Amino acid sequence: MSVFRVPDMHCDGCVRSVTGAVRDLDEKATVQADLQTRQVRVETTASDEAVAAAIREAGFTVEG
Template identity: 35%
Template sequence: MITFNVPEMNCGHCTAKIAQSVQQTDPTALLSFDLTSRQVEIDSADDGDVLLSAIKLAGFEATPA
């Protein structure tokens, strides 16, 4: 499980875009969102750099937590 800080994530539309992008690279990825702390936890076989790229492709800046 890898956690990322996503400062601009603030609504369900944001989480849906991130989930869609991550699951395009790993369809089996499990995501858990915390809008209060603006973090996403991702359980995936993919490397953290791949997941970070997927979040950025969705239009969000992110950093490992």
Template identity: 40%
Template sequence: MLTLSIPDMSCGHCRSAIESAVAALDPQAATHIDLPARRAEIDTQASPQAVIAALAAIGFAAAPV
């Protein structure tokens, strides 16, 4: 399980964009978004670096918690 802090995530559109980016990287991934905490928990086979890079590519800076 990868837990990421995503400070710029603030709305449903952000949630959707992040879920789509993770799914494009790993279609089997399970993503749980906590908007108030601005965190995402991602259960994926992809490396943390790959997930962080995929989120950066869509404009979201992310860091492991």
């Protein structure tokens, strides 16, 4: 499982957008987002780079 910090994820709408972006990449991905820590945990067959790129393309910053 990979962990991504998404500092500009502020609400449930953001969580839905991030989750949708990851699932567009891999529909079987498991996505767990924590708004307090602004961390997204992703279990997928896609590479970390591809997941980070998908999150960025959805309009969010990815740190780390």
